[in-house]
Amino acid sequence: MAKMIKLVSGDGAEFEVEEEVAFQSKIIKDIVADADDVIPLPTVSSKVLIQVIEYCRKHAAVNSFPLSPSSSAAAAASSSSSISYSKPVSDPALRAWDNEFVKLNNSSLFDIVIAANYLDIEELVDLVLETVADRIKGKQAQEIRRQFNIENDFTPEEEEALRRENSWAFQNN
Amino acid sequence: MAKRTRMELAAVTLAPASYSPSVSSSTIHSLDDGCLTHVFSFLMPIPDRYSIALVCHRWRYLACHPRLWLRVERSTKNTSEPGVFPNLQDAISAARPGDTILISPCRDHIACNIQIKKPLCLIGGGELPDDTVLTCSRGSESALEFLSTCKITNLTIRTELGYCLLHRSGRLTIEGCILQCEENPLDYLSFPIISTATVPNAFRQSLKEHGNDSITVAQTRIEGGAKAVFTSGNLALQRVRAIYTRSCIFFWFEVGEQEL
Numbered sequence: 352m353a354k355m356i357k358l359v360s361g362d363g364a365e366f367e368v369e370e371e372v373a374f375q376s377k378i379i380k381d382i383v384a385d386a387d388d389v390i391p392l393p394t395v396s397s398k399v400l401i402q403v404i405e406y407c408r409k410h411a412a413v414n415s416f417p418l419s420p421s422s423s424a425a426a427a428a429s430s431s432s433s434i435s436y437s438k439p440v441s442d443p444a445l446r447a448w449d450n451e452f453v454k455l456n457n458s459s460l461f462d463i464v465i466a467a468n469y470l471d472i473e474e475l476v477d478l479v480l481e482t483v484a485d486r487i488k489g490k491q492a493q494e495i496r497r498q499f500n501i502e503n504d505f506t507p508e509e510e511e512a513l514r515r516e517n518s519w520a521f522q523n524n
Numbered sequence: 525m526a527k528r529t530r531m532e533l534a535a536v537t538l539a540p541a542s543y544s545p546s547v548s549s550s551t552i553h554s555l556d557d558g559c560l561t562h563v564f565s566f567l568m569p570i571p572d573r574y575s576i577a578l579v580c581h582r583w584r585y586l587a588c589h590p591r592l593w594l595r596v597e598r599s600t601k602n603t604s605e606p607g608v609f610p611n612l613q614d615a616i617s618a619a620r621p622g623d624t625i626l627i628s629p630c631r632d633h634i635a636c637n638i639q640i641k642k643p644l645c646l647i648g649g650g651e652l653p654d655d656t657v658l659t660c661s662r663g664s665e666s667a668l669e670f671l672s673t674c675k676i677t678n679l680t681i682r683t684e685l686g687y688c689l690l691h692r693s694g695r696l697t698i699e700g701c702i703l704q705c706e707e708n709p710l711d712y713l714s715f716p717i718i719s720t721a722t723v724p725n726a727f728r729q730s731l732k733e734h735g736n737d738s739i740t741v742a743q744t745r746i747e748g749g750a751k752a753v754f755t756s757g758n759l760a761l762q763r764v765r766a767i768y769t770r771s772c773i774f775f776w777f778e779v780g781e782q783e784l
């Protein structure tokens with residue numbers, strides 16, 4: 352019988368999950384090591400906790416098997432060429448599941464990544480932040496502001512100076 | 525994140541009745557600097573990081589932050605860190621168009637016939653350009669060969685025989701650098717800057733497609749060499765200014781299409 356851990360969301364709902372699922376969160380793993388099976392998570396709402404548990408359940412099965420040498424080499428090779436620290440998910444079926452999982456609006460994504468950051472679930476943080484990056488790709492500043500409701504706090508002079516400063520990078524001004 | 529003890533968590537547990545979720549109003553501003561920088565690290569420098577730098581002050585600060593730059597460091601202890609390279613050639617190979625490469629202040633960097641075919645910015649990491657020295661040894665034609673729009677700043681480029689900078693195409697910006705050549709060279713062998721770029725003698729429209737091949741030099745010391753710039757194409761040296769100090773001369777000039 353798998354050991355169960357009880358998670359309590361900010362609004363008081365209780366969720367019982369298998370230990371290996373809960374241990375996707377490094378924070379929970381540390382707390383349970385202090386001999387504690389009921390973990391209150393006051394900053395995480397039920398709605399978000401349900402989604403996070405769903406992710407952890409799916410990935411617990413995969414993470415229980417150590418990375419094979421070939422996939423870890425592939426992960427190392429792709430991460431050395433850029434500064435991003437994410438390790439790519441090598442299983443295509445899991446990647447497809449992940450892509451479905453992140454089909455949420457921006458606000459929900461931010462809720463999830465804040466919770467995942469708090470709980471220290473590295474892969475979920477990477478997944479959501481990469482999704483956010485995909486929503487920024489190819490867009491001009493004005494579009495990005497509109498999509499994420501960001502106020503433009505540059506004065507026209509500052510904006511012009513910034514464009515000029517960066518113009519070296521563009522072949523055609 | 526620090527380990528949380530049960531006592532600490534118990535202290536902040538709220539009774540269900542007083543829980544007021546602000547979750548429905550999570551915006552991108554709720555992400556901390558670490559998360560935002562992580563998002564930006566997924567984006568290609570050109571055009572996306574330049575677009576995000578224009579969004580707002582906070583994004584500009586994070587997008588242009590040195591944390592996203594590649595680094596060249598000669599000491600080997602840092603080679604396991606992502607984004608840190610033991611030499612300039614490796615960093616340039618790994619860089620994406622638009623990346624910035626910070627070269628550590630050190631006097632024995634090597635740069636021999638390094639071709640740059642993508643837009644990059646090379647920055648010397650010292651306080652003065654004298655602190656970061658790229659040396660091109662005798663056997664090589666040039667230290668750096670540019671086939672793309674680039675910017676270099678705060679660096680010293682020294683060549684024993686040959687060219688410091690070989691400009692083939694693109695807009696090259698040289699700011700606050702020192703270019704050093706052989707003191708008494710055989711005339712055709714040593715120039716700080718040589719440009720083979722040619723502006724096509726055609727209508728203005730095709731010029732725009734080509735981009736502007738040119739070199740802009742600002743506040744740069746040029747020492748040695750037969751003359752500062754040699755152009756084998758049809759670009760011309762113009763708008764030259766110089767400031768003489770006790771020990772050296774600083775130049776400002778442009779190499780571009782001859783203005784009539």
